[in-house]
Amino acid sequence: MNTITLTLLLQFAGVLHLGLACAGGLMPRAVNLRTHIAVLPPFIRQLFWVYYTFIGLCLISFGLITFAFAGTLAAGSHLARALCLFLAVFWTVRLFAATFLFDVRPYLTNHFWRLGYHATNIVFAYLPVVYAWATFK
Numbered sequence: 001m002n003t004i005t006l007t008l009l010l011q012f013a014g015v016l017h018l019g020l021a022c023a024g025g026l027m028p029r030a031v032n033l034r035t036h037i038a039v040l041p042p043f044i045r046q047l048f049w050v051y052y053t054f055i056g057l058c059l060i061s062f063g064l065i066t067f068a069f070a071g072t073l074a075a076g077s078h079l080a081r082a083l084c085l086f087l088a089v090f091w092t093v094r095l096f097a098a099t100f101l102f103d104v105r106p107y108l109t110n111h112f113w114r115l116g117y118h119a120t121n122i123v124f125a126y127l128p129v130v131y132a133w134a135t136f137k
Contacts, residue, residue, distance in 0.1 A: 003074045006134060010070035013130045016123045017063025021056050023120055030116075031107045062087065073134055081135050088131035095124040 028034060037045050066073065066087075073080045098121055108114045 001133065001137060003071070006074040006137065007070045009130050010073050010134060011067050013127055014063045014065075014067025014070065016127065017059050017066060020120065020123060021059040021063065023116060024052075024056055024059065026116070030113055074137075076134070076137060084131045084134040088128045088135055091124060091127035091131065095121075095128060098124050 037048055040048070065083075069080075073084055104117060108117055
């Protein structure tokens, strides 16, 4: 694969990160999150929202860095490969969590949520492949 193609695949990965951040923004409504966490002690509830926000900021950062520096990542410097390896492992673990840990069936109550769930899993499969490719090319 040439560097130009890998650069485009990485830029697409960057855009997909932003899409995941948007999907994450819909998640609280989809699972009625506020009701579920209302019974938690205030500190735990605040801790959850801080973690949720930080995950969103990480997704946005991963996306912007990948999109803006796709050519640099595709060129394959040691730092670029290290970042791509980290992201490949990160998204591989996330794919396994989505596949084997989470049971979201009770929340897939309409076609929109089911389509979104399957779309995010496709993204979770795409991202580790592209980052692994960039790591080992």
